[in-house]
Amino acid sequence: MFVSGYNFRVIDLYDLDFSNYSQYLSAYSIKQQLEDIVEGIPDANVTVSVVGRTKEYLDLVLLKITKDKSRYFRADNEKYADDKPEKKIIFIVHGLSVMGINRIPCMTWAPSFLTLVSYYVKYLDKFDIFLIPMANPDGYALGSSYNTWNKNASPQSECAGVALDRNFDIAWNPNHSISSCSQEYPGAMPFTEAESRVIRDVFYKYSHKIVAYLNVHAGTYGIDTFKGDAVLYPKGYTDSITDEDKFIDLKGEIDEAIRNASFQVYSVAVETLFNWYGRITGSSVDYASTVYGIPFALELVMQLYDNQDVSAGTENYSDSALTEVWSRVIDVIFRYILKSIDKTNEVW
Template sequence: MHEQPNRVQDFKDTMLFQQYNCFMFRELEQFDEELARYRASRQGKAAIPYDDFPRHAQVNEYIESIAQRYPDIVTLVTAGNSYDGRPIKYLKISTTNFEDPSKPIYFMDAMIHAREWVTTPVTLYAIHRLVEDLRNEDRDLLENIDWIIYPMVNPDGYEYSHDSERLWRRTRSTNPVDPSTCLGVDGNRNFDIAFNTVGVSSNPCSTTYPGVTPFSDVETVYIRDILHANLDRIQLYMNIHSHGNWILYGYGFNETLPPNAAQIHHVGATMGATIDALKLDLAPFYRVGNSAFLLYATSGSAQDYAQSIGVPFSYTLELPGYGFLFEAPPQFIGQINAETWEGIAASARLARLYYRARINN
C-alpha cells in the first residue's frame, strides 16, 4: 500500500484553505441560483429528466415508464439496493431480447462519483434517442447493437450531494473496520485491479479512499456482475464522469497499454472528433489517450477492471465543465447531451465493426 502525502491536511492548516472554502461557497450559491432560475423558466413544460438534474426517484420513474411503454425492446432490471436501501435500476435495450450473439453490447454507466451531476442526463438522453426519438439515421444502432444503460451507480452519494454536501464524491457505506469514521469509499477506486496501490489515500475521510477490500461496496459489485454476466458480448464499456473533455483508457495504474491499444485509440479518437465537431467554442477539444499518461495514475478503476477481464474497448469519458468544474450550469445540459450522443453513436458503430471482424475470424 502506498499512502499519498496528506496534502489536504496541510492545506487546511493555511489561510488559503479558508479563502478556498469561501470561494466555493459563493460558487455553489451561484449554481443553486442558476438552477432555480432554469427550473422556473421551464415551469409549465413537460418534465423531461434528461434536461435537468433529476433526483434518484425521478430517474427510476423515467426508466420504468420507458420499459412499460416499449416492452418489445426495453427490459427494466433491478441490480439490487444501494447501501442505504435505494433500488438501483437500469435498462437493457434490444430488438432481439439480448439473444443474438452476432450483436455486440454497448454498456454505459454514470454517477459513480456523486458530485458529477451532468453525467446521468447523458445516459437518459441516450435512452431517449434509442427508444423514444429513434431517427432513421440511428436505426442501425438499435437493430445491430444491444445496449445496457445504467444511469446512476451511486444513488446514496448523489442524494447526499443534493441534500447535504454538493461536492460529495463517495458512496455512503459504513467503514467495517471503524464505523465511527467517515462514510463511503471512492467507487472508482474500489474495483479489483491493482487495488489500493496508486492514486488513493488510506485516510477513510479522503475523497480517494478505496475501501478496505475490492468490491467492498454493493454499488461496484453490481457493475462487476453485469460485466461478467455479459462478458462474451460486451464490446465497449463507457464509465461516464465529469469534468474535463477527456476520453481515457487503460491501464491507469502504470501507463502500460492493452494489446489492442491502437484499436482502442482509434475508437476513442473517432468519438472525440465527432464531439469536437459539435462542441461550443468555450470548450477545449477532447484529448484521447492513456489515463495515467494524460491525467494521473489511479488504481482500482472501473475502466481498468473492465479492460483487464476482457472487454475490448473500455473508457472513462470526462464530460465538459466549461470552467465550472463539477457545477456545469443546467443551461449546458442540452448541449452536452446532444454532442455526447453523437460521439456515443460514432464509437458504437466503429466498435461494432471490430466486433464483427473478431467473431468472423
C-alpha cells in the same frame, strides 16, 4: 448520522421535497421513474430490473434495451444468460462517480437523459444496450447538498463513503494509508460495496457478449473548474499502454468529428486513465479491460458548463455540448466498435 467534517445528513434525506422536480431523476423512486421514462424510447424493448440495493436500501436498476422481446430472461443462477442470438452488448454505467452529476442535465434530467439514450439506441440493430442509469444513488442524494461529494454513503471507520470507481479488484489500493475521509477512499477491500458488485456481476454473466464498457460521469464539481471533455482508456494503474494503435485511430476519428461541431470547444481529449488522473487503482474500466478482456473499456468524462442560453434562447451550453459534442463522440465510438468487431460490416 453525519459525515465527519461536513454539516449534512447521510441517511435521513427522505424529508427532501422532490414534488417540484418530477422531471429530475430521484434516488428514491428511480425504478418507477425509469418505467415511465423508457416509454419514450422508440422501437425498443426495455426491461427495468432492480439488480441490487445500496446501504440506504435504494434501488440499483439495470435497463436491458433490445430490438427483441424474448432475450435475457433466463434464471439468475445460471452462469451465462442466453447464448442466442449472437448480438453483442454495450454495457453503459452512469454516475458511478457522482461529483458534479447534479449539474449534468443528461445524467439527471429526464428530457436530456432521453436525448443521450437516443444516441445509444440508434445502434440497436447492431448491439444490445445494458444501462445502469444511476449507479450510485446514495452518493447522488448526498451530492444535492455537497457538490464535491464523489463516494457512496456506506458506514466506514471515520467518515462515511467509498469511492466506487476505486473499489474494483484490479491493482487495488496499494496505498493503505488512504483515510476513509478522502473522496478517493477505495474501501477496506475490493468489492465491499453493493454498487461495484452489481457491475461485477453483469461482467460475470455477460462478458462473453460484452464488446464495450462505458463509464460515464461528470469531470469536475463546478463550472468554474474547466478540464474539458475526455474519452479515457486503460490503464490507470500503470503508464504502459496496450492496444495503443487502436486508441490512436479512435482519437483521430473523434478529432475529425469534433472539428465538424459548431460548439466552442477546442477538442475532446483521448488519453489513458494514467495520463488524465495520474496513477489510480481499482477502476471499473481497468477491471473490465484487464480481468474480463472487454475490447473497448472507456471512461466518458463530461465537462460542466454554465447553462446560459445560446442560439437565441432555444438552447443552453449543456444542451449544445450534448447535441454537438457528445452525439458525435458516441456515434464515432459505436461505429468504431462495429468496424473493429466485424470488418465486413458496412457502416451506414
